[in-house]
Amino acid sequence: MNIGEVSEAAGLPAKTIRYYEDIGLITPLRxxxxxxxxxxxxxxxxxxxxxxxxxxxSIEQCRTLLALYEDRARASADVKAVAETHLAEIDAKMAELAEMRRVLADLVHACAGDHRPDCPILLGLSQAAKGD
Amino acid sequence: MNIGEVSEAAGLPAKTIRYYEDIGLITPLRxxxxxxxxxxxxxxxxxxxxxxxxxxxSIEQCRTLLALYEDRARASADVKAVAETHLAEIDAKMAELAEMRRVLADLVHACAGDHRPDCPILLGLSQAAKGD
DNA sequence: CTTGACCTTCCAGCTACGGGAAGCCCTATC
DNA sequence: GATAGGGCTTCCCGTAGCTGGAAGGTCAAG
Known part of the structure; x- marks a missing residue:
């Protein structure tokens, strides 16, 4: 297959596949x-x-997973460890976003959103939150 | 104030403040x-x-917010619009993460995580999910 | 022979900075 | 006056994971 065909089949842009070759994730023939x-x-x-x-x-996690995928003597514990690390990263990001969302939603809720200049959102951004 | 002092007071690294000057967010005297x-x-x-x-x-959103902050004739609706856009972005990211988390947690849960090579995580990654 | 779709490499840019080098400035101390 | 230190300056490279575009080679069809 040429890159166009494999791109279509894998659902990855050709550019991305070339990039993966650049960083050594895959090595097509020529x-x-x-x-x-x-x-x-x-x-x-x-x-x-x-x-x-x-x-x-991440790309580096993918590299590890791919190596494990190709290693018939792998231990599933190694795979699980990578996945659990990533799961923890996801949880951390979700918690961070949830906290942002909480504060931001409060501010948005308090803002009239009309033609007047008074704005609790700007006020909130201009001074430390009381809860801090 | 010099950059060190303002960095301390604002809670931003000096590098970041110089960067903000570079991109025109702030213009200190000399x-x-x-x-x-x-x-x-x-x-x-x-x-x-x-x-x-x-x-x-985002930096660009901050630029807009800062301009509104300094515009005494602003309409709070303009501020609210920026905030609501960002709120929607946060919600989209959280939904994306939640979906990743759901799939990943299922795979992790199914994996024994022992010395054996059999691994539902790798299996799941190597073939399309049944739910798709 | 030309057109058009494919393929190639290389270079630049995106976000929002961080690290580090090379060098100037200022104060304190000996 | 010399020196040591800390703070400041600019400049350039690197990060993650690509994406866009330029300049050009290749191939099949008409």
């Missing part, structure tokens, strides 16, 4: 004309990457 | 020796920026 040639195995790896990225794993 | 000189008004703006950034507003 035709005589210089075109990248992908096998089914390459396609599977790219689809794997697409899904892992879709779950929010 | 002493004869080239040092930046900050007034109380500068400090207030920086503290405003620190809080807005802390709520997750």
């Amino acid at each position: 035709d005589a004309n210089g075109y990248r040639r992908f096998t089914d195995a390459h396609l599977h790896k790219l689809a794997f990457l697409a899904r892992a990225r879709g779950l929010g794993f | 002493d004869a020796n080239g040092y930046r000189r900050f007034t109380d008004a500068h400090l207030h703006k920086l503290a405003f920026l620190a809080r807005a950034r802390g709520l997750g507003f």
Whole structure:
């Protein structure tokens, strides 16, 4: 397969696939004309990457997961550890966003949103929150 | 105030303050020796920026908010619109994270996490989810 | 022979800074 | 007066994970 076909099949932009080759995540073959040639195995790896990225794993985590995926002697504990780390990262981000959301929603709620200049949102941003 | 003092007072790294000057968010005065000189008004703006950034507003949103903050003839509706846009962005991110978390937690839950190679996480990443 | 779709490489830019080098300024101390 | 230190300056590179675009080679169809 050429890059266009594998891009379509894996659901990844061609640019992204070239980038993954750059950083050593995948190593396609080359035709005589210089075109990248992908096998089914390459396609599977790219689809794997697409899904892992879709779950929010970082590129480096994906690299680790891919290595474990290809290691028939892996321990599932190693995979689980990576996933649990990422789960904790997600939880941390969600907590951070939830806190932002809480404060922001309060401010938005307090703002009349009319033609007048008085604005609790700007007031809140201009002074420390009372709860801090 | 010099940059060190205002950095301490605003809770922003000196590097960040210089960056904010670079991108035109703030324009300190200069002493004869080239040092930046900050007034109380500068400090207030920086503290405003620190809080807005802390709520997750982008730099461009901060620029808009700061302009509104300094515009005595603003309409609070304009401020509210920016805040509501950001609130929607936060909600979108939280929903995305929640969906990732849901799928990932299922996979983690199904994984034994022992010395054996069999791993539902890798299996899930290697094939399309049944729910899709 | 030309057109158009594909492919290639390389370079720049995005967000919001952080690290570090090279060097000036100011104060204190000896 | 010399020196040590801390603070300040500019400048440039690096981060994550790509995306866009330029300049150009390749291939099949008409």
